[in-house]
Amino acid sequence: MTEKARNRLLSLLWLGLAGLAAAGMGFSSIYIYLKPGLPSVESLRDIRLQTPLRVYSRDMKLIGEFGEKRRTPITIEQTPETFIKAVLAAEDAGFYSHNGVSIKGLMRAASQILQTGSIQSGGSTLTMQVARNFFLSREQRFVRKFNEILLSLQIERELTKDEILALYINKIFLGNRAYGFQAAAQVYYGRDINELNVAQWAMMAGLPKAPSTYNPIANPSRALVRRNWILKRMLDLGYISQSEYKNSITAPVTARWHGHDLDLHAPYIAEMARKEAVELFGDSAYTEGYQVITSVDSRLQEAAQDALQRGLEAYDSRHGYRGPEQQLEKELLDDNDQMVDILNEIPVLGGLEPAVVTAVEPRRLQVQLRDRSVVEVAWENGLSEIRPYISENARGARIESAEEMFAPGDVIRLRRVEISPSGQEMVETEATEELADDAERQPTADPFADPGEPAAILDEPQVRVEWHLAQVPAAQGTLISLEPSDGAIRAMVGGYDFRQSHFNRATQAARQPGSSFKPFIYAAALEKGYTAASMINDAPIIFEETNMQDVWRPENDTGTFLGPTRLRKALYKSRNMVSIRLLQALGIDYALDFAENFGFERSKLARNLTIALGSSALTPLEMVRGYAAFANGGYRVEPYLVERVLDVNGETIYQALPLTVCRDCPDMAEAGAEAPEPIDLAGTSVEEDMALPAGEPIELRTLQVNPLSADPNAQALPRAPRAMSPETAFIIDSMLKDVIKRGTGRKALVMKRGDIAGKTGTTNGPRDAWFSGYSPHLATSAWVGFDSNGELGKNEYGGSAALPIWIDFMSAALEGLPERHLPQPDNIVTVRINPRTGLRTSRGGMFEVFRADRVPGHESYSSYRPGYPSGRNGSGSQEEEEESLPEELF
Template sequence: MPSSSGLGDGHDDGQGQGHGHVSGGRTRFFKSPAWEGIFRWGKRIGLAVAALAILGIVGLIFAVRHFEAQLPSIADLKGNYRPPQVTRVLARDGTLLAELFTERRTVVSIKTLPAHVKLAVLAAEDAGFYEHEGLNYFGILRAFVVNVKSGKKRQGGSTITQQVVKNLLLDSERSYKRKIREALLARKLEQELEKDEILELYLNHIYFGHGRYGIQEAARDNFGKNAKDLTIAEGALLAGLVAGPESFSPRKDMKRALSRRAFVLTQMHEKQFLNDPQYEQANNEPVRLAPSVEINSELAPEVVERARRMLLELDPEGARRGGYTIQTTIDPKLQVAARKALRDGLLAYDKRHGLTGALKVPVAPTASKGKPAKPAAKDAPFEGTPSFEKHKVLIGVATGADDAQGTIDVKVGTVTGAVKLADYERYNPQGLAASVFAPVGSLLRVSLLAPVPEEARTNITTTTTSTPLAKVPLRLESGPEGALVAIDTRTRNVLAIVGNYEAQNGGLDRATQARRQPGSTFKPIVYSYALHSRIFTPATLIDVTPAAFGNYKPSNYEGWTASDPLRLREVLANSVNVGAVRVLEQVGPANVVEWGHALGIQSVLKPDLSLALGSYEVEPIELCGAYATFAAGGMYEEPRLVTKITGPDGREVALKPQAPPRRVLDDAEAYVTTNMMTSVIDHGTGARAKELRRPLAGKTGTSNQSKDTWFAGYSTEIAAVVWVGYDDGKPLGGGESGAQTALPAWISFMKVAHENKPPSEFPRPAGVVSVRIDKQTGKLPTEGNDANTMDEVFLAGTEPTESGPANVLVGGDGGVPGPDPSASETQ
């Protein structure tokens, strides 16, 4: 026992003693001051690391919350994605008239896209899209390493979710702060939106090159089809564009585009998105690019502008975002014919008046009696500072030219402007150099295209720079302008609108935005009321000799000298002014004002005798609407240009309600009015239109001094109005009239409009009777006087019932106040 006790104490056994020594040494070592110090510092470091870790976590939480507080809302992306889209304006047959957009995009639902299109984009951009939670951590790490090594931001590790965040929610700043916000938003987006919703946002928003955004526009641009109809190869080619829309464009570099397509297809094959036969077929499929669609911007800019304004009025906020389809009533063939007809008519005028080719430097007038000669006021250059707001036509002096730029320098008062000659081929068909077309000293009619800058008003350059002042852009106004509008008489759909020669976007549409004196084209409105009143018939005899009507003294056009009374039909056919005034005096100007408004003339009309000669200005489209009412049997209906607007969501936008159709004349009154107007073409001022060889009714119009020339007329199918004149009211010159200046364009248009259509007679309704009358008396012919007779139409109950001497309407000295003396002559 003791011995074992001794062994236990380590005193009797050497080995045991040795073990006891080691054990005791270890205890003494761990209790040494050095080890205790290390242990204490280890504990301190551990605690510090833990504290720092906690602080880091807390700091990270606060940092995340700080960034989250500044993050943009993603609520608008969920079910309310409204990016800028294309608004399309279509003709009645679906022809594209224009595309209006800030970004050329058409949003489509991901449900309409074939699986292979979606898979192609995933293979090219983010194959793990449906597996990750918005962030590709390996990609981010790889990009971080590359960026650190290069010292610059060269690579991104963006997923499709991150790209959606970057493009739709964040600005374009390239910083690590932005990258943090991007990552946070990506996670948030993944939590609130389904994967398909995120992919739909991506496919509709990304840029595909050539100004096209989204998969639908890319498909249309490259292949002329909708995205839902893309083949596997086509989908792969488009998916490859995302990485470099311009560099991989098949229209720019087909070799690179095919190489990129092959890469995408290989990715799809390796990821088992395609089986072997699909891969082989797609890889060998030839690229069939659609021809570039060039919209004819000159076809109908007037229509596009009216459609744009209508949409803006109906939906101001939505219109700015786009995505609408606007269906118009325009017939593309007739629109082309209308533009050509008007241009040809204006070019013919230019040729008659020597407005094409090089301008001539005016010869100074000869002085007389020791006084310096002055040019006529109408030819004198403008003095002072021109105003853009007044939009006046001014006379300037050519001071130089830049043949390389094709511009003419023109001094207009205190301002120097520039005319870009290439925009006015109308006056320079030979393509003369600017210096040859407008020699120094030649005079040009111009108007301002932009306001005059403040510094240019004083015509002084600053002392701190020798840079010359920018020249004010000018519009060349050498020749007259014109308008043509055509309406379907049955539907009142507007078939064509031309409001200027140039066909420029934003140009003045004189068919719907300008008012001019209609001259004698207003007379049928007067005569139709006269028939309606039952006071007059086509056979009523009118005294056409000049007379005074109070302070108003109208004269007949070009010195009409006939002294014998004329039947109302002939007064209309020959456009006799005095006869029109006599009729208006008899039926009452106030009644005709009300009648004109009922026929659709919304412009101001005043109840004085000058109304008979068309002294009050109207829009061409208003006049055309009135004539269409005659053609349609007396029922007025507002002309219609837009039939349907469909929104981005596929729903129709409610159009502004039109006034219901209203009856103005009964069908018998309308027929007799029309029948009287056929005489204008049969043997009157519009006889040139007989070349169309079909029943037509119409009326020429020429305002005082030939400032405005018109022809308004119709067939059973189409009513059309043509106006020609200078914007500033400059006279068109000797020999110019409605028959000479406006009618040829009307004939050209109507010839195309009735091509391959058989002639159709104006239908004769009940309530009209035909009676043989004596041409001189307007009554029944006397016995044995058959040679000087004709058949005339009457409203039932107004036809003559007896023969005998003529009853002549003699008026004058009525003293009707307030006429407009500017309409003393008209045709």
């Protein structure tokens, strides 16, 4: 080599070294400048992924999900190996060999910048994407890129490859509110990640690059190209076999929107649980992955939903058809796309589908549904029964032709009815299983399936589908059912449909309960010394008191009066005059004090004689809490919904401690002791208030031992206090059973159970219809009325509007359960009385139950003075003659 060449080479070497030194100094300067602003990588070890709040029934069926980001974290061990290889093939095949930064990738990105003058791709590794997703923005700036590189190097030094990969799998955004691949698998395929196949794994692995561009729902063609490229990469890298590649490359795109995939439709429950979670944990409830386990029984909740909707629809049908919901302009009938858009903006309520009438004939309608299918409504499927609504008390004559009521462009409601091969309507049908991934399945011939709905096999013989005319009820209602032993809410429906109104009438609607409040007055009388055979005069009465606005002339519904009447008979016949006179004799203050034992707030109760007729506005939740005391033998319980809360790791962080009935425990008053302080089994103090301020740790409240428990080894929940004596509870229970056997609740005899009891309630108008009742298994209240407080119409009472809903629900709820009755206290006796005087008799008459110290005198030597409790008693479980059974009216 010549001297000149040597000098040139030496110069180039020095220049290279100088360049490297300059680059090193430059990178060092950048590192020194940026290092103070970099976050601590150690925080990634304790990172809490934003996971939504989920609400479950007590049998772990999902009923609600709340939070902006839908995420279900999984560990690297729970992630299928082939799916991991799909992700690496798509994003970073050298992940396990580089130190967090790919020089080749960065050089490629730099080359693109030189060619185009702008950033085209970042050359990012999976580690760099983790750094960006957890700590940085997605803006394309050089400073951000340098931060990303520096953070990636730090991450690689402090975390293992598997830890980095697990963060990526759970953090990355994949479209449709899904963060992480497990959530995305649920959103796009309705299944867990480990239940998918290779084609689906490759499809999901293509999402991180551009979730909107390669979204298999929004852009299936582009998503397919991306998927097939990833499959080829997997084949070239040896991740899958040739046969797996061939099977996967030909697989169709099966992704579709799966929404929340709720297991149980209970939106009022979900919303109530959400509010409680926020009260407990603040706004972090939406992001910390809490699982709220409610006390709701999924079977009972479904029965309650069905019963309320059927009951409201039955009431509505009795008052006539109000006509189409709206009328579309004629030009819209020629614009199918716009017509479909309008239908899709109308919510499905109570399962009733909106549809547009496209043609009308005398005996049929042709209508179009939201899915563009055209169906027929036959004359016998609701059209022949139409009687136009005039008012709540009047209907028009039946129409003779569909043309009298309908015209093209009318928006109406239809109910889909499935008819079995035998010609019977199928009351319940299970949803068709999603078979999107099974290519060997044959497509369904169902013309009403949504476009893109997965194919399903229809077994022979096939079910026939009919469409029946319907309408959304104008009236509203609610049903709520409690476990009598501890107040656990087993079912609650706050209205006809949550999408129609979020107002929860079970907990928020304060309405007058009418005569369904009378049992609390009668129980107060029994507690004070009256008996079921005490005679009270059923006669007219006029009040002119200063605390009442005008002269008050209360009446019985029939306008008739029975004269001296036993309390038992007065209750099951719902005699208003007896209730008023009884309250007058008791004293209002005594009655109010007694009502507080059942949990009623004194401030909500009117301080006058009208409370005997249920004039005070109360919610169905308050009423069913009161009736739970009749069901459980006289104990006051407090309704609750949230049984426990689990954190993201499945650890219990909140446990409800409800007041619970303990039948074997001696009463505190009888034991002569005050209620003991709770004993914390863990040896630490117990929080009195579980609604801790947001941000403070929630301490698990352990179960406590009750020193007075009959079983010293039992872990007992806080004891429910008594609302009334066991003797009063037993007698009022027998009286309320007579409401079913021979009173205003006789429709419930169809249930053929001897352990059910309750009371109807109807207010002036009538405006409110109630039935509150129970068996020892469940206490349930049903209410029907208008939110506007409008009148329900003539012949609509608690027994006609609310009781059928109660029967429908309780029949399903109690199915298969044995009859259960309250235990008879030792000092309860049965004696024969004369039903006309309430006094003991030695022949004929009927039997009645009494406390042993309140047995009436014998009619041969006792004088009779109506209205007095002591020694003026009578009546029982068998009447000598049947009497007319009027509905009660407030």
